Amino acid sequence: xxxxxxxKADRLSRVFDVSKPWLNRVIEREPRKLVIAVAGxxxxxxxxxxxxxxxxxxxxxxxxxxMVVGLIPPxxxxxxxxxxxxxxxxxxxxxRQLRHRIQMIFQDPYASLNPRWRVGDIIAEPLRAxxxxxxxxxxxxxxxxxxxxxxxxxxxxxxxxxxxxxxQRQRIAIARALSANPEFIVCDEPTSALDVSVQAQILNLMxxxxxxxxxxxxxxxxxxxxxxxxxNRIGVMYLGRLVEIAPARDLFAAPRHPxxxxxxxxxxDLTASxxxxxxxxxEVPNPIAPPPGCTFHPRCPYAFDRCRGERPDMTSAGASxxxxxxxxxxxx
Amino acid sequence: xxxxxLSVRDLRxxxxxxxxxxxxxxxxxxxxxxxxxxxxxxxxxxxxxxxGSAVIGLIEPPGRIAGGEILLRGxxxxxxxxxxxxxxxxxxxxxxxxxxxxxxxxxxxxxxxLVETILTHTRLTPAExxxxxxxxxxxxxxxxxxxxxxxxxxxxxxxxxxRVVLALALCAEPELIIADEPTTALDVSVQAQIIALLxxLCxxxxxxxxxxxxxMGVIAETAHRVAVMYAGRIAEIGPVRDIISRPLHPYTQGLxxxxxxxxxxxxxxxxxxxxxxxxTAIPQGCxxxxxxxxxxxxxxxxxxxxxxxxxxxxxxxxxNAVPALEASS
Numbered sequence: 001x002x003x004x005x006x007x008k009a010d011r012l013s014r015v016f017d018v019s020k021p022w023l024n025r026v027i028e029r030e031p032r033k034l035v036i037a038v039a040g041x042x043x044x045x046x047x048x049x050x051x052x053x054x055x056x057x058x059x060x061x062x063x064x065x066x067m068v069v070g071l072i073p074p075x076x077x078x079x080x081x082x083x084x085x086x087x088x089x090x091x092x093x094x095x096r097q098l099r100h101r102i103q104m105i106f107q108d109p110y111a112s113l114n115p116r117w118r119v120g121d122i123i124a125e126p127l128r129a130x131x132x133x134x135x136x137x138x139x140x141x142x143x144x145x146x147x148x149x150x151x152x153x154x155x156x157x158x159x160x161x162x163x164x165x166x167x168q169r170q171r172i173a174i175a176r177a178l179s180a181n182p183e184f185i186v187c188d189e190p191t192s193a194l195d196v197s198v199q200a201q202i203l204n205l206m207x208x209x210x211x212x213x214x215x216x217x218x219x220x221x222x223x224x225x226x227x228x229x230x231x232n233r234i235g236v237m238y239l240g241r242l243v244e245i246a247p248a249r250d251l252f253a254a255p256r257h258p259x260x261x262x263x264x265x266x267x268x269d270l271t272a273s274x275x276x277x278x279x280x281x282x283e284v285p286n287p288i289a290p291p292p293g294c295t296f297h298p299r300c301p302y303a304f305d306r307c308r309g310e311r312p313d314m315t316s317a318g319a320s321x322x323x324x325x326x327x328x329x330x331x332x
Numbered sequence: 333x334x335x336x337x338l339s340v341r342d343l344r345x346x347x348x349x350x351x352x353x354x355x356x357x358x359x360x361x362x363x364x365x366x367x368x369x370x371x372x373x374x375x376x377x378x379x380x381x382x383x384g385s386a387v388i389g390l391i392e393p394p395g396r397i398a399g400g401e402i403l404l405r406g407x408x409x410x411x412x413x414x415x416x417x418x419x420x421x422x423x424x425x426x427x428x429x430x431x432x433x434x435x436x437x438x439x440x441x442x443x444x445x446l447v448e449t450i451l452t453h454t455r456l457t458p459a460e461x462x463x464x465x466x467x468x469x470x471x472x473x474x475x476x477x478x479x480x481x482x483x484x485x486x487x488x489x490x491x492x493x494x495r496v497v498l499a500l501a502l503c504a505e506p507e508l509i510i511a512d513e514p515t516t517a518l519d520v521s522v523q524a525q526i527i528a529l530l531x532x533l534c535x536x537x538x539x540x541x542x543x544x545x546x547x548m549g550v551i552a553e554t555a556h557r558v559a560v561m562y563a564g565r566i567a568e569i570g571p572v573r574d575i576i577s578r579p580l581h582p583y584t585q586g587l588x589x590x591x592x593x594x595x596x597x598x599x600x601x602x603x604x605x606x607x608x609x610x611x612t613a614i615p616q617g618c619x620x621x622x623x624x625x626x627x628x629x630x631x632x633x634x635x636x637x638x639x640x641x642x643x644x645x646x647x648x649x650x651x652n653a654v655p656a657l658e659a660s661s
């Protein structure tokens with residue numbers, strides 16, 4: 001493995017069982033129902049880069065985030081951080097030292113902070129859990145430094161989360177994530193619940209912290225414009241699969257997969273030069289019964305027979321990868 | 333020029349609380365003409381949705397309309413008794429809310445909900461009402477409406493549900509539709525479909541639409557005019573092109589700079605320092621002045637919404653008659 005790779009996901013899959021209880025299945029003669037949330041996802045995240053995953057609701061972005069930090073185990077495949085598997089039994093011991101190097105920032109700052117804890121305790125929790133501070137005075141000093149770092153007042157440590165606005169709460173969540181000195185932070189829609197002006201503040205803060213501490217981000221969002229501002233490389237997900245991985249600049253300048261093109265066309269145009277916004281056909285299909293072959297073919301204007309029967313593999317061109325028969329054959 | 337469909341004059345909404353009266357909407361005035369889409373943008377707590385709720389008479393206590401008037405085709409509707417307002421609501425003013433799952437009754441088939449609304453507001457027979465419901469569903473782009481009409485809301489996807497809600501709002505052929513964040517809960521690809529639908533309805537039926545959203549992109553594509561709200565007041569109102577490409581109010585300028593775009597490079601976003609004031613502590617004078625980079629002495633007094641070019645703006649930077657304070661500073 002290249003020394004520059006920090007996180008590597010290898011054919012990561014996750015299936016959720018959403019069937020009815022056993023008795024109902026027997027009586028109603030129904031088969032098991034399985035949702036394939038993530039299917040065979042492979043990607044690598046380099047040190048100090050921001051890798052973004054974009055996709056519509058139900059494309060499996062958040063499931064990937066949870067698997068990468070080890071909150072849910074994958075059905076198949078593995079995630080490695082610095083060569084240490086997050087799930088293999090033989091790496092159990094090494095994993096312990098790994099934990100504090102990974103942190104997560106969640107979407108909803110109203111739900112991710114314990115309302116009964118003071119902000120100082122919330123931020124100090126990772127320090128205590130990992131035994132990273134020598135004594136109470138060291139913890140307090142660190143909490144003050146962290147609050148200042150994210151643009152809050154050290155006096156805020158004694159307040160409760162309800163005394164803060166959404167943007168301030170997200171700053172607290174960032175301070176908590178930073179308290180264990182992580183290298184890798186998984187951000188699951190960190191600004192989706194915030195207003196645009198607050199979003200700009202939080203995104204700028206995240207960029208500054210990345211430069212200051214050399215952080216690596218896995219940034220998950222449905223907002224392409226936000227991703228454009230944050231990411232070095234972008235992976236586009238559709239129905240649990242990656243359809244395209246490309247450097248940010250290339251993805252926006254020359255999207256290759258038809259789904260990426262469709263997503264870009266669907267974004268409202270602010271400069272509104274009169275670029276016609278294409279009305280997109282159809283919606284994301286039911287993941288319980290995904291279409292055969294390429295899962296995007298029912299909505300794809302370039303679909304042909306091969307797409308209906310055969311699942312496309314990732315093919316590379318330059319720095320980008322796309323999973324599309326039409327792209328591979330050079331038809332588009 | 334004919335009378336505007338909706339005319340709001342100096343609207344003031346207050347909440348009586350233990351800590352005194354909070355002014356959530358303060359002196360808001362605007363007009364919407366037939367076939368026009370007025371976008372109302374602003375951040376959470378700016379008073380956008382409250383203004384919409386006031387128009388349809390859905391302000392709940394302890395909130396109340398404390399001043400101003402709301403005119404529908406020149407007729408006052410803000411002081412109507414609840415029974416008369418109920419006849420108006422749905423008949424002459426349609427509503428579309430943010431979350432299509434909570435605005436439909438999960439226990440009734442969508443056809444029953446449509447037919448009920450049609451029968452309430454028109455003189456059609458039940459059979460005719462059902463035909464009309466099918467036609468409405470076809471109009472909002474639901475495939476196979478004859479069979480889908482007997483489905484329950486949970487059998488529809490988010491985008492399809494929002495189409496059903498739009499059909500419901502159109503039942504009685506209203507003159508005005510209040511759309512409160514109609515696309516916020518939807519994915520971009522579906523959002524594009526709903527926006528196209530709204531625009532078509534506006535053009536074909538000449539409906540006036542008040543489109544409340546925090547998404548400037550949606551406004552840019554849909555609205556003819558935009559009102560930018562801040563702390564319960566209109567900061568700037570004008571044609572959509574001018575507001576987006578040449579915003580006058582410093583708040584609008586900050587807001588536009590804060591929006592990440594697809595064309596921009598991987599660079600820092602502009603940010604407005606601080607955050608929106610709480611209702612308990614709205615600053616004296618111009619509500620934006622503590623966060624404004626251009627604030628000067630005159631900003632201690634509240635600026636009126638006055639014409640500046642094609643727009644109207646409430647900012648002393650663009651007013652000729654700056655109060656006397658400036659001379660002394």
